[in-house]
Amino acid sequence: MKKETNKKNWPTINVQANGKCGWMGGAFSLSFVYSNRGNFLLKGYIKEVNEYLKKEKQSGLKYFVRHNLYPNFDRSRRTILDFYKDDIGIFAPSKTEKKYTKENRLYKVRHYSGREKEGKNLQFTFKRLPNKWIPEFDQF
Numbered sequence: 001m002k003k004e005t006n007k008k009n010w011p012t013i014n015v016q017a018n019g020k021c022g023w024m025g026g027a028f029s030l031s032f033v034y035s036n037r038g039n040f041l042l043k044g045y046i047k048e049v050n051e052y053l054k055k056e057k058q059s060g061l062k063y064f065v066r067h068n069l070y071p072n073f074d075r076s077r078r079t080i081l082d083f084y085k086d087d088i089g090i091f092a093p094s095k096t097e098k099k100y101t102k103e104n105r106l107y108k109v110r111h112y113s114g115r116e117k118e119g120k121n122l123q124f125t126f127k128r129l130p131n132k133w134i135p136e137f138d139q140f
Contacts, residue, residue: 015044015052027069027078035063036133046080057084062133064090064109081129087111088140090129109137 010032031042031049042049046067053065067080081090091108110123122139 011038011040013040013042013052015042015048017045017048027071029070030068032066032068033063034065034129034131034133035061037061039132053084062137064129064133064137066129083109083137083140085140111140 027046029042029044029046029049031046031053033040033042033053042052044052046069049067053061053063057063061084063084065082067082069078069080071077079092081092083090089110089112091110093106094104106125106127107129108123108125111121124136
């Protein structure tokens with residue numbers, strides 16, 4: 001019995017490749033975008049997908065994205081979590097910590113170290129990342 005892979009009926013956008021392959025642009029990506037305009041899926045190479053998102057960001061798109069990279073088109077090798085602001089990071093739970101505590105099992109959305117704005121040291125923690133854009137992310 002074949003497992004159904006696309007259970008979500010998200011709008012899908014195929015991002016065309018420009019023919020230039022590089023180290024970061026060489027992996028095929030399925031990017032699940034959770035934005036203030038709704039969720040959608042981007043298919044294409046990671047470099048062109050990021051360029052597409054930067055272009056849309058200029059028109060007011062706010063998002064966080066899960067890039068699933070497929071270097072050999074057979075299985076996922078790497079997942080990258082990204083936020084629309086450059087100084088904000090999404091940190092996945094640590095599975096290599098020697099002491100696997102409750103805090104290590106949470107996703108964290110916060111400023112990168114040393115990039116906090118004065119008086120704004122926000123951090124949100126989640127057991128699982130939300131399935132849609134939430135208004136709390138507008139505080140960043």
